[in-house]
Amino acid sequence: MKTNLLSLLSVLLLSCSSSSQPPVTEAPTAASSQSAMAEVAGTLTYRERIALPDDAVIEVELVDMSGGDAQVRVLAQQRWQAAGKQVPFAYRIAYHPDSIQQNRRYGVQARIRYGEPAATQLLFVTDKAYPVLTQSQPSAADLVLVRAQK
Numbered sequence: 001m002k003t004n005l006l007s008l009l010s011v012l013l014l015s016c017s018s019s020s021q022p023p024v025t026e027a028p029t030a031a032s033s034q035s036a037m038a039e040v041a042g043t044l045t046y047r048e049r050i051a052l053p054d055d056a057v058i059e060v061e062l063v064d065m066s067g068g069d070a071q072v073r074v075l076a077q078q079r080w081q082a083a084g085k086q087v088p089f090a091y092r093i094a095y096h097p098d099s100i101q102q103n104r105r106y107g108v109q110a111r112i113r114y115g116e117p118a119a120t121q122l123l124f125v126t127d128k129a130y131p132v133l134t135q136s137q138p139s140a141a142d143l144v145l146v147r148a149q150k
Helices: 002-017
Strands: 039-045 056-066 071-079 089-095 106-114 121-126 143-149
Touching: 002 039, 002 071, 039 056, 039 106, 089 106
Parallel strands: 039 143
Antiparallel strands: 039 089, 056 071, 056 106, 106 121, 121 143
């Protein structure tokens, strides 16, 4: 009887400890900002028929564009290695909704770099604004990058 009870308790404990949802890890927030994260999502591609090098690095940023082209402030970003994969790429940038002010303009910008050791050579870049989040703009943007000038 004791063995059956112990077996039953072990099964119950194991079923409670394993869930279908992975644990959520949140970035530290200020005490006054306890809201959940939101996200901007979309895809990025380019029109040229050029394969990305294996060492390509993709960077997508959510920026405050209220100060004009020369004065963007990065709010959040996603960066990853292409690792031999080719466009189109999907992206998701998590941000704190409390950092968004409705009277400001926000956008998404991206670039693809390559080169060892620190991906210093610019290959593709967004060349226009992709507004998101405020002033009746969506929370998604599909980006088309252009070849960077050498």
